[in-house]
Amino acid sequence: MKFTLVNTLRRFTILIFSFFTLHSSIGQSNGLVAKNATLQLISKQFSFTEGPAVDKYGNIFFTDQPNNKIWKYDTEGKLSVFLENSRRSNGMYFDKKGNLITCADEENQMISINPKGKIKLLVNDLNGLHFNGPNDLWISPSGGIYFTDPFYLRDYWSRKTPELQGEHVYYLAKNKSPILVSDHLIKPNGIIGTPDGKFLYVADIKGDKTYRFNIAADGSLSAPTLFVEKGSDGLTIDENGNIYLTGNGVIVYNPKGELIEHIKVPENWTANVTFGGKNNHTLFITASKAVYSLQMNVKGVPF
Numbered sequence: 001m002k003f004t005l006v007n008t009l010r011r012f013t014i015l016i017f018s019f020f021t022l023h024s025s026i027g028q029s030n031g032l033v034a035k036n037a038t039l040q041l042i043s044k045q046f047s048f049t050e051g052p053a054v055d056k057y058g059n060i061f062f063t064d065q066p067n068n069k070i071w072k073y074d075t076e077g078k079l080s081v082f083l084e085n086s087r088r089s090n091g092m093y094f095d096k097k098g099n100l101i102t103c104a105d106e107e108n109q110m111i112s113i114n115p116k117g118k119i120k121l122l123v124n125d126l127n128g129l130h131f132n133g134p135n136d137l138w139i140s141p142s143g144g145i146y147f148t149d150p151f152y153l154r155d156y157w158s159r160k161t162p163e164l165q166g167e168h169v170y171y172l173a174k175n176k177s178p179i180l181v182s183d184h185l186i187k188p189n190g191i192i193g194t195p196d197g198k199f200l201y202v203a204d205i206k207g208d209k210t211y212r213f214n215i216a217a218d219g220s221l222s223a224p225t226l227f228v229e230k231g232s233d234g235l236t237i238d239e240n241g242n243i244y245l246t247g248n249g250v251i252v253y254n255p256k257g258e259l260i261e262h263i264k265v266p267e268n269w270t271a272n273v274t275f276g277g278k279n280n281h282t283l284f285i286t287a288s289k290a291v292y293s294l295q296m297n298v299k300g301v302p303f
Contacts, residue, residue: 004087008034019295032242032252032261034281034295039265040285045078046071049286051136053100053235054276055277056303060284061100062291063089070113073291075101075278083117091136091191091234091272094303095143103134103147103298105154105290110147112171123178127169129163136190136234136272141197144219145172146181148188148202169202181221182213188236190246190272195301210235210245227256234262234272234286238298246270247289250285265292275300 005224018045044127045068054060061082062075068091070083081183083089087104091112095101100113100121108131110123122145125131139145153160154173180195182188187206192198194214203210208231213221233244250273252261267287276284279300285292 001254030260031297032238033263034297035294039301040293041265042073042293044290046289046291047286048271049291050090051092051102052272052274052276052284052286052291053202054236054274054284054300054303055058055094055096055098055100058277058280058303060274060276061092062286063092063102064089068106070102073284075276080283083113083201086113087111087119088154090134091147093139093145095139101137101139102144105133105135106156108133123172125294126164126178130159130165131170132162134163135188135240138191138200140193140215140219142219143174146170146191146193146200147172147178148191150187150189150205169221171221172217179219181219182224182301185209185213186223190232191242192235192237194237194241201227201235203239204249205231205233207231210243218253228253228259233270236272236274236300238275238296238300239287240298242298244273244283246273246285250283263294 046064049067058075063070070086072082073079075126088106088178089102089104093101104111110205112120112122115131132149132256135148135150137147152161152300155253167187168180169188171181172178178185185204188202190203192201200213200215210227211224212227243253245251249265254260265287270287272286281296283294283296
């Protein structure tokens, strides 16, 4: 009788544990994902999607990098091409004036695209040398631009080796030349900052780690601290300071670096993620040849 009771209790414990594990994997246990929300496929007509960025209205812009296009998905659900020749734009972010700032690695530049699609060159080189390939960026409240510069050899480049030594993080202040602000990582990739401009998160995709830095008033970085033992392709942040990593779906950590969510995505690779939509409650996910959305209880940071 005692043996049977013990085994029954063990089975009950396993069932309860399995229930909560499954419940967590579909995003219901911690309140991040909206109740009964499911992943929605927006479209699967691309070659490789990247760089989702939200404008002040909640419209989402993203790149189909191999096809050299920037697409727009508006708040009414309309999908259209915003720019045919994007100079191979990858990571993107909107500035306060409504310009779309992009890492354009066709010639390893940073460019600004106004709402009508007119392009302005922001960064061409570093002391006459090509960047490795600006990959992702974040714009601070002061307007300064932080960007990562890993080396991923592209088949449309004439050069086959880097001109700069190392793969680093750079900062571009208004009307200034870019400066190196961190050589701490092996291959920096995803990047996001806090809305108060105090902290910067950078993912080391090759080192499989993500770090948090303090941001000084002059834009310099200090006190690199290991945030989580996991790298990422792209990063975003929500209103509660939770950090969203990509790769195998979307993995969410709270500000303490504790895993609180894993959103599964039915693609081989999740490249990037951001919040948008009319009320900033929608998570947009670029994953391989597809783009998905998911309704959330939390919001992204203010547009």
